[in-house]
Amino acid sequence: MSLPSITFxxxxxxxxxxxxxxPPVEQICEDVWSVPxxxxxxxxxxxxxxxxxxxxDVVLIDPGWDSDAGLRxxxxxxxxxxxxxxxxxxxxxxxxxxxxxxxSGAWVALGDLEVRRLSACEDxxxxxxxxxxxxxxxxxxxxxxxxxxxxxxxxVHLQDLADPDLxxxxxxxxxxxxxxxxxVTTPGHSPGHICMVDETHSLIFSGDHVLPRISPQIALxxxxxxxxxxxxxxxxxLIAFEDEMEVCPAHEYRFSGMQRRVAELVKHNRERSAxxxxxxxxxxxxxxxxxxxxxxxxxxxxxxxxxxxxxAVSETASHVVYLRSQGHEINVxxxxxxxxxxx
Ligand SMILES: [Zn+2]
Numbered sequence: 001m002s003l004p005s006i007t008f009x010x011x012x013x014x015x016x017x018x019x020x021x022x023p024p025v026e027q028i029c030e031d032v033w034s035v036p037x038x039x040x041x042x043x044x045x046x047x048x049x050x051x052x053x054x055x056x057d058v059v060l061i062d063p064g065w066d067s068d069a070g071l072r073x074x075x076x077x078x079x080x081x082x083x084x085x086x087x088x089x090x091x092x093x094x095x096x097x098x099x100x101x102x103x104s105g106a107w108v109a110l111g112d113l114e115v116r117r118l119s120a121c122e123d124x125x126x127x128x129x130x131x132x133x134x135x136x137x138x139x140x141x142x143x144x145x146x147x148x149x150x151x152x153x154x155x156v157h158l159q160d161l162a163d164p165d166l167x168x169x170x171x172x173x174x175x176x177x178x179x180x181x182x183x184v185t186t187p188g189h190s191p192g193h194i195c196m197v198d199e200t201h202s203l204i205f206s207g208d209h210v211l212p213r214i215s216p217q218i219a220l221x222x223x224x225x226x227x228x229x230x231x232x233x234x235x236x237x238l239i240a241f242e243d244e245m246e247v248c249p250a251h252e253y254r255f256s257g258m259q260r261r262v263a264e265l266v267k268h269n270r271e272r273s274a275x276x277x278x279x280x281x282x283x284x285x286x287x288x289x290x291x292x293x294x295x296x297x298x299x300x301x302x303x304x305x306x307x308x309x310x311x312a313v314s315e316t317a318s319h320v321v322y323l324r325s326q327g328h329e330i331n332v333x334x335x336x337x338x339x340x341x342x343x
Contacts, residue, residue: 006212006261009246010034010254013048017253022046029201031178034248037064039092044251047092050205052198055178059083060106061196061205062250063096081106085174085181087207087250088190089114089161098162109166109174111185114192115224118158127155134222137333138313139287148310168194181205186239188232189216191225195239202245204258209239210247212255215268219314220321222335229269229322236262276319280330287332292316 008014013034016023023046026034033051047064058080081104086094089110097108118127131150140148168174170185180200186193186209196205208216218232225231240262247255255261272295279285279294292313293301304312320334 005264006255006257008212008253008255013253017045020045023048023253028203028246028248028254032198032201032203034254037096038067039065040067042092044092047250048248048252050248052176052179052181054176057082057176057179059085059174059176059179059181060100061085062087062093062207063100065092066095066099078104080104083174083176084108085168085194085196086110086164087195087205087209088193089116090190090208091157091161093207093250094161098160101162107165107175108162109168110164111183111192111194112167112169113185113187114164114167114190114194116163118155120159122155122159124152124155124159128152130222135310135313138317139289140313141289144309147306148313170194184238186235187225188218188228188235191221191228191231193235197241197245204239204241204245204247206239206247206249206258208250209235210258210261210265211249211252212247212261213252215265217311217315218269218318219311220317220334221314226335227318227321227325229273229318230325232269233266236266273319273323276316276323277328280332285332288313288317288320288334291320291332 012026013023022038023036028034031053035049035051036046037049039046047062049064050061052059052061060081063084063086081100084097084100084106086097086108100106101108128150132145135145135149168183170183172183174181174183174196181196181198184195184197186195189208193207193209195207195209218229220228240259243257243259245256245258247258275295276291279291283290283294285291285294295316297304297312317334320330320332324330
């Protein structure tokens with residue numbers, strides 16, 4: 001059964017997406033602007049930042065990847081910026097927060113459940129070692145390990161991301177005079193992802209939790225939450241607000257029809273889980289890697305490399321732990337107590 005599809009509202013963004021160019025800065029309503037920030041080297045091409053002007057306070061949602069080009073674009077009224085809210089810790093959202101904070105004196109806020117992926121004092125060699133162990137447990141062949149496992153520059157980069165000044169709890173309001181931004185905690189894509197609902201303007205800022213075109217990656221991270229896909233389903237329920245509200249995602253383009261999109265995302269993930277079960281049945285897969293290579297991938301398994309390959313494998317792992325939590329017996333090693341215990 002096909003589901004009723006969503007309604008695109010970000011027409012200029014959609015056109016730019018099809019033409020593979022950066023969309024324009026747009027005024028969505030009187031006090032809200034959307035500002036695309038380049039995401040170099042990524043098929044996502046840009047992160048959409050949102051600038052909200054209150055009563056003397058100006059807040060930016062998701063500053064995007066740290067780059068000079070991004071800074072120039074977001075440079076509108078930089079000295080007036082009082083707050084920076086980031087939906088989750090990934091570099092294409094939190095990346096430029098430290099630089100913007102230094103330039104403006106604005107506070108930086110993350111959800112209270114969001115992880116600090118790596119603190120400054122972390123032993124990077126140990127993190128690298130554990131990551132390789134995890135990838136080996138998941139069946140990544142020795143010859144592909146250095147491609148798939150984390151490397152030191154990535155870890156150093158993660159260590160350098162901004163530490164938040166504020167933590168936002170579920171149901172609280174983002175601080176700022178004249179703003180009406182309610183926090184909804186939506187774990188799944190990351191452990192402490194948040195969305196924000198602006199009832200005054202009838203807008204939902206959905207971060208990477210709900211995107212119009214692609215299904216957000218739900219990856220098992222170790223250490224990390226034990227069942228991110230279960231968390232994601234719960235979080236989709238929480239955000240399925242009225243279909244009339246305009247959804248402002250952090251990538252791609254604006255749309256309305258949140259309930260319809262949520263239904264599509266649930267269906268997509270359920271079908272993926274069913275495919276994992278079929279692969280286990282047919283191919284007697286013994287590792288996460290074995291399952292992943294038999295699944296269908298939009299550009300084919302062989303096209304997956306480096307980060308996208310890593311994500312494919314960790315996404316498959318998240319389906320395995322989810323299916324197990326639903327009572328399926330799957331004898332594929334996914335977590336060792338030592339790796340999975342943290343949270
Ligand atoms: Zn993102």
